[in-house]
Amino acid sequence: MQSIFAHRGVSSLAIENSEQAIQLCAQYGLKAVEVDVQLLADNTAVIFHDADFKRLAQIDRQLKTLTLQELDAITLKMPHKDNQSVLTLSELIDIIKRLDLVVNIELKRFGQSCDAYVQNIVQPLIKELPINKLLFSSFDFELLEAIRAYCTHSKIAVLSDHFDEQVLAFIQKISAQACHLKDAILNIEDIKNFKAHGFFVGAFTVNDNKRYQQLMQAGVDYVFSDVPHLLSME
Ligand code: G3P
Ligand code: MG
Numbered sequence: 573m574q575s576i577f578a579h580r581g582v583s584s585l586a587i588e589n590s591e592q593a594i595q596l597c598a599q600y601g602l603k604a605v606e607v608d609v610q611l612l613a614d615n616t617a618v619i620f621h622d623a624d625f626k627r628l629a630q631i632d633r634q635l636k637t638l639t640l641q642e643l644d645a646i647t648l649k650m651p652h653k654d655n656q657s658v659l660t661l662s663e664l665i666d667i668i669k670r671l672d673l674v675v676n677i678e679l680k681r682f683g684q685s686c687d688a689y690v691q692n693i694v695q696p697l698i699k700e701l702p703i704n705k706l707l708f709s710s711f712d713f714e715l716l717e718a719i720r721a722y723c724t725h726s727k728i729a730v731l732s733d734h735f736d737e738q739v740l741a742f743i744q745k746i747s748a749q750a751c752h753l754k755d756a757i758l759n760i761e762d763i764k765n766f767k768a769h770g771f772f773v774g775a776f777t778v779n780d781n782k783r784y785q786q787l788m789q790a791g792v793d794y795v796f797s798d799v800p801h802l803l804s805m806e
Contacts, residue, residue, distance in 0.1 A: 574604035575788060576803055577676055579777050579796040580621060581605055587628065587648045589619045590656035594667055600801040604674040604794070609661060609693055611684050616640040617661035617693045623682050636682045661693060665700045675701065676796075678731065679710040679719075686718035694719050698726060709752055713742055720746040729774065733757065735766065743771060750774055752796070755783070763790045778803070 581593025582600065589607050597605050608621040613636060625631040628648045635643075640660070648656045659667075668675050677697060679689055697706055709729035710716050716728055729750035732739050734757055743751055750772035758775055766773050776796035778784050784795055784803045797803055 574602075574674055575794050576602060576784075576800045577604045577606045577674075577774070577794060577796045578602050578800040579606050579798050580608065582798075582801060584779075584798040585653075585801075587650050587653050587656040589621060589659065590648065591659055591663070591667060592654060592656055594664075594671070594673075596801070597673060598671045602673075602800050604676070605668075606676040606678060606796050607664065608678045608680050609664075610635060610680045610682065611688055611692055612636065612638050612640060612643060614639045615688055615692045616643075617696075618643065619659040619661065619664050621680065623680075634682075636684065661696060665697070668701065668705075674705045674707070676707045676709055676729070679708065679712065679715055681710070681712050681715055686715050689715055690718050690722045694722060694726070698723055703727070707750070709750075716742075716746055716748070720748075729772075735762070740769060743769070750793070752776055755787070755795075758787065758792070760786065760790045763787075763792060767791050 578597050580588035582596035583593050585596055586592035594605055607619050609617055609619055611617055620635055624634050629646050643658055681689055707727045707729055708719050709731050711731045728748045729752045730743050730748045731752045733754040735753055752774040755775045755778050772793040774794045775787050775792050778795035778797050779799050781803055785805055
């Protein structure tokens with residue numbers, strides 16, 4: 573298991589979830605990347621975090637209302653970063669294969685059906701990438717259940733900004749391999765308790781090296797970071 577996932581690629585240096593952000597993983601010798609995936613109106617799967625383009629292209633449009641042809645006209649722009657375009661899932665798969673990365677696919681659903689996500693995101697990924705290099709995650713429990721029903725052997729992580737009996741029961745119900753928890757709720761004392769349940773624990777988003785070292789020493793298995801190239805145990 574890698575100890576650092578580049579969160580949306582090396583997102584401090586390039587526009588998040590873009591080809592350039594993912595390519596930087598190879599440049600810095602990073603082995604694992606997290607990306608966000610969602611569906612367009614025509615069910616094309618694309619790599620994008622937000623529901624709309626306000627933050628990353630200064631355009632007031634919902635992504636789920638666009639076709640791929642309409643998306644092609646949109647350029648992602650951020651101060652001090654190179655312009656990028658939105659990657660499709662099939663472009664992502666090619667990049668992941670070329671760079672030989674472990675990939676965490678975080679699924680973001682905005683009202684579409686679980687079936688559409690399984691068919692257009694989960695199915696092609698399972699077909700194209702080795703199962704041991706592919707980890708699905710989501711805050712969306714209904715969708716995680718649908719992924720588990722579709723594939724009994726895929727690796728799944730439950731995302732949560734809190735941890736309680738309900739989250740634990742859900743992890744057990746779907747036989748998830750991991751729980752990815754918000755760093756702010758991770759109490760060093762509690763990490764041992766989480767680990768005692770027998771799943772991997774990941775922490776997001778960790779951009780401070782001292783905190784990274786503290787979490788790893790406390791038993792966290794891996795972190796998600798916007799500055800993965802700056803984290804080290806030394
Ligand atoms: O997958 C960890 C983290 O990415 C979850 O939150 O909003 O950054 O996608 P978010
Ligand atoms: Mg994410």
